Amino acid sequence: MDAIVNNTHITDAEWEVMRVVWANDRVTSKKVISVLKEKMDWTQSTIKTILGRLVEKGILNTDQEGRKFIYTANIEEKEAVRDYTEDIFNRICNKKVGNVIGDIIEDHVLSFDDIDRLEKILEKKKSFAVEEVDCNCPEGQCECHLHHH
Numbered sequence: 001m002d003a004i005v006n007n008t009h010i011t012d013a014e015w016e017v018m019r020v021v022w023a024n025d026r027v028t029s030k031k032v033i034s035v036l037k038e039k040m041d042w043t044q045s046t047i048k049t050i051l052g053r054l055v056e057k058g059i060l061n062t063d064q065e066g067r068k069f070i071y072t073a074n075i076e077e078k079e080a081v082r083d084y085t086e087d088i089f090n091r092i093c094n095k096k097v098g099n100v101i102g103d104i105i106e107d108h109v110l111s112f113d114d115i116d117r118l119e120k121i122l123e124k125k126k127s128f129a130v131e132e133v134d135c136n137c138p139e140g141q142c143e144c145h146l147h148h149h
Contacts, residue, residue: 008057008080014053018080025072027070029069029071032051033047061074093144095142
């Protein structure tokens with residue numbers, strides 16, 4: 001992971017390609033094509049175009065080995081997911097974050113280890129909890145200001 005990432009925004013199609021790269025560390029376009037051709041019903045040229053965009057953005061690095069190009073990620077999956085979730089939470093009122101997190105937890109299957117980890121995180125968060133989360137929206141962008149007359 002040595003290149004500078006210019007644009008960390010990853011489109012839905014780019015996520016599909018990145019998941020293959022993250023799962024394989026070093027991957028050829030042939031491997032990406034074999035994984036995604038059936039799942040996404042994409043052509044070889046579509047997949048190569050997406051790989052090229054990811055290289056242009058600096059998200060992927062490419063090395064030539066003989067006639068093959070080997071792709072590696074310049075951004076870790078965990079970092080990309082964190083950026084993605086941060087972007088989502090920046091789009092909603094701070095007061096709604098807890099409900100959204102609760103909905104995510106309710107809607108997904110979790111292991112006992114996941115639940116133990118979440119319980120530990122929540123226990124630590126209690127020491128920094130506030131009575132009420134402040135709204136971060138300008139007036140008129142959410143309903144909060146309607147309830148504080």
